[in-house]
Amino acid sequence: MLNAKSIYSLSPTFMALQLSPKRGLASKIMSTASLPSKLALGLLVLSAILMAMLYTIHKSASFQTNVPSGWIMDTPGANEAWKRKNEREQHRREMLETEQSTAAEADLEEEEERGPMNIILFYADDWRHDTLGAAGNPIVKTPVLDALAQEGVRFTQNCVTTSICWISRATLYSGQYLARHHFEMLGRGRTVNGTQMYFEVPQNETIYSLLKQKANYSVGHAGKLGLWVELDRDLNFDFMVDEDGWHYRKMGNKLWHITEKNTADALRFLTTRDKSKPFFLNVAYFATHAVDGDKRQYLPQNESLWMYENDTIPIPVTATEEAWKKMPNFFGDNNEGRTRWRWRFDTPEKHQSMMKNYYRMATEVDTSVGVLLDVLRNEGILNNTLVIFTTDNGNFHAEHGLADKWYPHQESIRVPLIIKDPRMSREFIGTTNDQFTLNIDLAATILSAAGLEPLPSMMGRDMSVLYRKNFGMHGATAQSRRTSHSTAGRQFLDPASDGEGKYHSGTETKWRTEFFYEHPMHSNPSYIPASEALVRKDYKYFYWPNFKYEQLFDIKNDPGELNDLFNSTNPVHKAKLEDMRKRFLELKMLAHSDLSIVL
Ligand SMILES: *[C@@H]1O[C@H](CO)[C@@H](O)[C@H](O)[C@H]1NC(C)=O
Ligand SMILES: *[C@@H]1O[C@H](CO)[C@@H](O)[C@H](O)[C@H]1NC(C)=O
Ligand SMILES: *[C@@H]1O[C@H](CO)[C@@H](O)[C@H](O)[C@H]1NC(C)=O
Ligand SMILES: *[C@@H]1O[C@H](CO)[C@@H](O)[C@H](O)[C@H]1NC(C)=O
Ligand SMILES: *[C@@H]1O[C@H](CO)[C@@H](O)[C@H](O)[C@H]1NC(C)=O
Ligand SMILES: *[C@@H]1O[C@H](CO)[C@@H](O)[C@H](O)[C@H]1NC(C)=O
Ligand SMILES: *[C@@H]1O[C@H](CO)[C@@H](O)[C@H](O)[C@H]1NC(C)=O
Numbered sequence: 069m070l071n072a073k074s075i076y077s078l079s080p081t082f083m084a085l086q087l088s089p090k091r092g093l094a095s096k097i098m099s100t101a102s103l104p105s106k107l108a109l110g111l112l113v114l115s116a117i118l119m120a121m122l123y124t125i126h127k128s129a130s131f132q133t134n135v136p137s138g139w140i141m142d143t144p145g146a147n148e149a150w151k152r153k154n155e156r157e158q159h160r161r162e163m164l165e166t167e168q169s170t171a172a173e174a175d176l177e178e179e180e181e182r183g184p185m186n187i188i189l190f191y192a193d194d195w196r197h198d199t200l201g202a203a204g205n206p207i208v209k210t211p212v213l214d215a216l217a218q219e220g221v222r223f224t225q226n227c228v229t230t231s232i233c234w235i236s237r238a239t240l241y242s243g244q245y246l247a248r249h250h251f252e253m254l255g256r257g258r259t260v261n262g263t264q265m266y267f268e269v270p271q272n273e274t275i276y277s278l279l280k281q282k283a284n285y286s287v288g289h290a291g292k293l294g295l296w297v298e299l300d301r302d303l304n305f306d307f308m309v310d311e312d313g314w315h316y317r318k319m320g321n322k323l324w325h326i327t328e329k330n331t332a333d334a335l336r337f338l339t340t341r342d343k344s345k346p347f348f349l350n351v352a353y354f355a356t357h358a359v360d361g362d363k364r365q366y367l368p369q370n371e372s373l374w375m376y377e378n379d380t381i382p383i384p385v386t387a388t389e390e391a392w393k394k395m396p397n398f399f400g401d402n403n404e405g406r407t408r409w410r411w412r413f414d415t416p417e418k419h420q421s422m423m424k425n426y427y428r429m430a431t432e433v434d435t436s437v438g439v440l441l442d443v444l445r446n447e448g449i450l451n452n453t454l455v456i457f458t459t460d461n462g463n464f465h466a467e468h469g470l471a472d473k474w475y476p477h478q479e480s481i482r483v484p485l486i487i488k489d490p491r492m493s494r495e496f497i498g499t500t501n502d503q504f505t506l507n508i509d510l511a512a513t514i515l516s517a518a519g520l521e522p523l524p525s526m527m528g529r530d531m532s533v534l535y536r537k538n539f540g541m542h543g544a545t546a547q548s549r550r551t552s553h554s555t556a557g558r559q560f561l562d563p564a565s566d567g568e569g570k571y572h573s574g575t576e577t578k579w580r581t582e583f584f585y586e587h588p589m590h591s592n593p594s595y596i597p598a599s600e601a602l603v604r605k606d607y608k609y610f611y612w613p614n615f616k617y618e619q620l621f622d623i624k625n626d627p628g629e630l631n632d633l634f635n636s637t638n639p640v641h642k643a644k645l646e647d648m649r650k651r652f653l654e655l656k657m658l659a660h661s662d663l664s665i666v667l
Contacts, residue, residue, distance in 0.1 A: 392469025
């Protein structure tokens with residue numbers, strides 16, 4: 069684990085902050101020519117350009133604070149006032165905790181004192197669950213996100229219900245499964261009786277418009293909207309810049325890198341917003357997405373190219389010809405996952421250079437997150453801001469002989485989720501949580517944080533119940549509380565028939581232990597076949613509708629999903645297959661229903 073001091077020494081942003089006006093510490097670090105310090109130089113370039121661009125930034129130059137009170141926010145002990153306040157608070161709680169409901173009352177009071185929270189969502193692209201130092205990745209450097217995890221909760225089994233950008237984003241905006249929002253084709257929606265349906269979610273029912281219209285938030289979006297259809301600007305946004313599909317682009321006289329542009333746009337929103345209102349900002353990075361159609365795929369900034377140059381990226385154990393041959397026989401050379409594998413991973417040299425560039429782009433995003441959080445910290449509002457880092461889908465890095473996403477394997481469906489919430493109970497700070505949190509939960513979580521009820525059409529639940537002691541999962545009084553009402557009016561399903569209640573999609577007092585996964589066919593079944601699954605922590609059932617092909621994996625004992633148990637004669641596997649097939653159909657039917665249901 070990193071301690072606060074090592075976070076400081078690792079953080080490129082922190083060092084960039086030290087560079088001006090007092091050069092002491094910075095030059096000392098620079099002279100060691102260590103890895104992060106060179107990154108700091110790159111960052112300095114980035115910040116300098118941003119400073120020049122940001123005509124709106126005041127002379128006070130929010131980048132130049134020299135004495136951060138903590139890395140991302142108030143690291144305990146760093147700030148005396150903070151400490152005193154906490155001692156008082158702790159004393160008050162100890163007195164109150166003799167009675168749960170009174171303690172809950174106190175938390176509630178505290179929230180009311182606080183006033184409405186700001187919400188910042190860092191929504192990266194194609195970023196799989198283990199592209200994080202905090203998740204144990206031995207190569208990639210993500211010091212800011214690692215520190216964020218230390219000050220919040222990292223959800224280790226967070227998944228998407230569909231692994232592709234535009235569908236996952238439609239889910240983020242609507243809180244619904246693809247089965248309900250129907251946005252199955254980039255830019256076009258689905259085709260019904262020959263008619264293009266475009267984006268079918270009512271424009272006044274996206275999280276953007278709900279926050280803007282019903283909660284009076286100032287709402288910004290900087291980066292990839294990812295739908296390729298317009299959302300009504302007035303209804304949804306106070307600030308909206310949509311950037312998608314490029315890594316370098318000349319605008320005016322400047323050649324922009326996408327991450328630099330995303331950062332500048334986010335800063336522009338933060339500095340020009342109506343400060344009398346709370347804000348919601350989605351910083352929707354295009355990184356680490358490849359440029360489709362450019363054989364180089366990943367184009368990090370020149371300043372980052374030195375990073376990882378002497379590292380050797382480990383090759384995943386399932387990145388073998390044998391694993392590829394074990395894919396169902398309808399996975400041929402035309403499969404888009406295989407085509408992109410040839411672009412990225414079909415020689416050891418390519419594998420190394422592609423992964424290094426991918427990691428460079430990830431580190432650039434990490435740095436950008438640091439820059440933006442520093443702006444909030446310097447403004448004194450980070451302590452009243454809900455911070456979420458997550459992404460739209462995972463990625464195969466040559467596992468099963470594949471690249472990219474779409475399919476129900478772990479590499480594709482698991483994505484990072486880190487939440488730092490001012491309401492978080494102390495005991496959860498710096499912990500990990502291995503519940504199945506899903507992208508359908510983001511809408512409910514964000515709306516609840518703004519004091520809004522999720523709409524009856526939304527299918528996820530407020531994740532804050534997982535880290536607020538006196539709410540939801542952790543307190544008997546939870547469901548009656550204003551701030552944990554996220555399931556009000558919506559129904560939970562009965563548990564699955566196998567497992568005696570162990571498998572369920574969530575109950576009033578328990579988090580879900582299984583979920584339905586879905587992905588539509590793209591173009592034709594040999595290009596990207598449709599796939600569906602019932603995902604649990606012990607077993608996963610796959611269904612490939614175009615081929616009516618089923619698979620069963622014991623993912624506890626076979627985490628690489630190599631040994632398909634569909635034809636197993638073991639009675640345990642046979643019973644498991646039967647039960648999971650049945651449950652899969654139940655959940656699929658419910659996902660496709662119009663019931664007000666929590667999945
Ligand atoms: C599509 O056409 C069929 C047959 O005419 C009809 O039953 C169905 O309701 C139509 N669907 C929609 C969404 O209009
Ligand atoms: C969105 O607009 C429709 C049509 O005016 C209305 O029926 C619906 O209640 C609105 N939704 C919300 C959440 O206000
Ligand atoms: C929204 O917030 C602004 C700024 O605080 C305030 O002037 C306005 O009255 C608010 N509108 C509503 C409907 O609450
Ligand atoms: C990056 O470096 C290459 C090679 O030196 C150069 O051609 C290119 O213009 C540089 N790109 C930027 C954005 O500075
Ligand atoms: C990589 O190795 C070369 C040759 O030893 C060295 O010059 C360079 O500084 C190293 N790069 C990093 C980032 O350590
Ligand atoms: C956040 O910190 C600022 C000073 O840095 C303080 O004035 C404010 O009361 C704090 N807010 C909360 C909600 O703790
Ligand atoms: C299971 O058996 C079916 C029918 O014989 C066959 O099509 C399928 O490929 C087999 N699956 C595996 C994983 O061996």
